[in-house]
Amino acid sequence: MSTTAIKGGLVLDQTGERSGDVLVDDATGLIIEVGADLSGDVDLDASGCTVVPGFVDLHADLGQPGHEAAETIESGSRAAALGGYTAVVAMPATEPCADSATVVADVLAAAATALCDIKPAGTISLGREGNELAPRGELSDLGVRLFSDQGQGVQDAGFMRRALQYAGSIATGDGAPLVVAQQGSEAALARSGVMHEGEWSSRLGLAGSPAEAEELMVMRDLSLVRMTGVGMHFQQLSTARSVELIREAKASGLPVTAEVSPHHLSLTHVACASYDPRFRLDPPLRTQGDVDALREGLVDGTIDVIATAHSPHVPDAKERPFDQAPPGTVGLETALAVTLTDLDVGLAGLVPLLSWQPAAIAGLTEQHGRPIEAGSPANLAVVDPAHQWAVKGTELASRASNTAFEGRTLTGKVRHTIHHGVAVVADFQATR
Template sequence: MIDATGERSCTVVVRDGVVAELRADDDAADADDDTVLDATGCVVAPGFVDLHAHLREPGHEEAETVETGSRAAALGGYTAVVAMPNTDPAQDHRGVVDLVRGLGRRAGLCEVLPAGCITVGRAGTALAPYAELVDAGVRIFTDDGTGVQDPLLMRRAMEYSLGLDMVLAQHCEVARLTTGAVMHEGRCCSELGLPGWPALAEELMVHRDIELARLTGARIHLLHLSTARSVELVRRAKDDGLAVSAEAAPHHFSLTEEELRGYDAVFKVNPPLRTVADVEAIRAGLADGTIDAIATDHAPHPAEAKERPLDDAPPGMLGLETALGVALAHLDMALSDIVGALSWRPAAIAGVADRHGGPIVAGAPANLTVFDPAEEWQVRPAAMASRSRNTPYVGRPLRGRVRHTILHGDVVVMEGVAQR
């Protein structure tokens, strides 16, 4: 068993949605237990928390629904998922937020935590009603998909957020520098004749928002960092004691721009796959804690969208079902640190530490995952729970696979199979 307090061996007994007791390792299952899950060779951990998933409902149900996305999440070991607000209509008012949360409850596979928008309609011009949304249980606010371009508006957003129990999460991209961009700007895009996405477009906004946070005292979270300089900027901000957190996506510590050489739009993602040096910097940032969390940026798209010409195809790749397998295959970190980056550290950022990611002790909510850290496997797109198939990991060795997931004491994934 691994949680924030350390590692030990024991048998976990769950009753009425909470951890009832921890039995010494050699105690066999009790005759009263009605479900016994084999965890031999496995790690029992607090359920994972994804800070960044696009569940697409309402508005883009051809790509994913809250139910199919929740199933993918449960299979990936997640018990809570932050649903990005770029739905249609956007999650900028209570009606949509309540809808998405309710769809998550009905699916019953993981807790769906709708994010709110920073600006109305994600249009970058007017503040969304933060207090109303905080009242509705929203803790993370973002215009993800686009960054808030206007520095004055972002300053106001930070100032207005100060008294509220919330965090502003920025998609760092200066849009004027990435017009028409398809892939990382560098040697590869020069050869392929594709418009480049300079690292600077991300770093300028990382820098701007760190300085705005310094000025205002607001708490900010930086989404899907992808460049070495971004990691360095965050490292310095943390050294300065600012309330800045950051996440990185599995594809940014496992894949590079070279993947675009076959012109397969599955590898088009925002921010783009970058260089080997950037991948190494992201890994180092996770290892030293500069980057708090692994977040999937799970972005389903139907096959026909990814078959469009590269400049016309939408960015994004699946992540929920493969995040653990990619992390264990590509990160040279202690297992407990990887689990922390998937579980208790994002749980704290998402404001759900009271029910997700906490230490596994008697009385704690039974949101748990059980995974085999050594299992080598490969993803089969046709067998995925997501409604879409745009995984970049076909044919690539992954290590570590979820066996069981327990949500509020219910077994929602058993032996790698979703139970609902």
């Protein structure tokens, strides 16, 4: 049992910004005090840094079970902690996928020793095949709140309608609703597209997936939300029209939330001209106009969350030709730095999108994204907004090294991460 004092930093949360030291206790996992000149058994220097509520990622593939060569819950949670995350929603596209209580229980068992809280997500359908409902009641009894089939999403509108209706009828212990999440594109229109359909796919001779494939799915799902009255979370928006559709839906009062990834806020389809499979992403990188619209959506509240879409792959997979490589980039360790470097909203603009807004969607507000005050759970990130560093995939804590930001120099890094009162990251290093 020991106490840790985070000294000399600014404190930033939903109540505003102030200077102050933060004293935390690893026995209770709580903040003891926020004030001036505090000392603990261990002191962590936070001069020039900002102490913020720990980040919550709604969208990370952690590889376990089935893809342990690319990532494990342990390595993924270390990457998360280094990125300032104190909780991660682990996506269900594992092997086998999280469509049963058995798989979810295995994930929870592995998560017991992780460097951050792991909240498993479940699938909407058995085997992610879009035909039969997964036992979401049983999964919710294990604490699962968010459900997604990932990939191209649920294609059958009738099935999606039933999935929403059934979700609306499941009462959970803590009263938090089940969240049906969809990262979808209309499969028949997307076909075998491997990048955004447009100027660059035409030039590069790569099969394109048009923006309309995503937008049609967003339109369809919004209609189903309107029809059933059950809310939905839209994962990984990537087009300007998708942002506009969500904006209109929110304005008309539909219970919807939306997320965007750091890479869709930062990169465009021009990157694919190198044929580097690091830029093979799903949804694909799109145009500068889409990037600009996504950034506007963040600022005006249309988009609620920045979610990493952390997607680790073994090197072998990302050394295939562009059209044969699996899509995805790792993101847990770079999300803050990329958005801090490439967006001009500042840390105060990013923290809601990285912390308490995703915490609310994931049903994690008891422990994460809380105001920084005495008695709150000590789940904190200490950000050095001026720290410059160069991204090198092989130096990341993730087992995988497939980062779309390879070689980029970024400004801003998490210096310390406190997980339930324990410094899991101190001075840019994981402590275990």
